Amino acid sequence: KKYMTLLVFTNDQIITNTWFDNHPRKKYAWKSRVDKVRNMIDYxxxxxxxxxxxxxxxxxxxxxxxxxxxxxxxxxxxxxxxIKIEVAPKRLNFVSLSQNDDIMVKYNVEVRNRFQ
Known part of the structure; x- marks a missing residue:
């Protein structure tokens, strides 16, 4: 039982037999030949x-x-x-944009042409 729990935790798994609240006679999976001992040993x-x-x-x-x-x-x-994966929007670095002269000139030309 100790090795089973170690195996489950290391591989990020769960044991499905223990999740459901079934009747006791539906839980055990092994029965001794004398019918006195019953165990849940199959998972x-x-x-x-x-x-x-x-x-x-x-x-x-x-x-x-x-x-x-x-x-x-x-x-x-x-x-x-x-599974829905959310894509984060691109963030602009305004500090580097304001320091680059080529980009400032292109932006000014584009804005002037757009509003004429």
Missing amino acids: ITIKRRFRNAVFKCIRYPGGDCGSDHNPVVCEIRRKLKK
């Missing part, structure tokens, strides 16, 4: 960025996989929202 991890895409994560006890583990299934939205 599904996902990048933290996509955590809102997961809307259901449970185990299915009827899954016939030939093991003492039950299959853990996670339902994820296929279509994700596009």
Whole structure:
């Protein structure tokens, strides 16, 4: 369990099984042969960025996989929202513009021609 948490934190992931408040019999994924010990030892991890895409994560006890583990299934939205990236407007450096004589002459000519 210690190594799993270390792996999750170093790779910026989350464990989806622990996010949802399911019934206790839907949480455990492994059952001992004596049926006295039940543990949640199978996990599904996902990048933290996509955590809102997961809307259901449970185990299915009827899954016939030939093991003492039950299959853990996670339902994820296929279509994700596009990330909007804001572009900052260009900032002009007015101090350097006022000190450059060539730019001042071009600006004055452009303004005079525009208002004639």
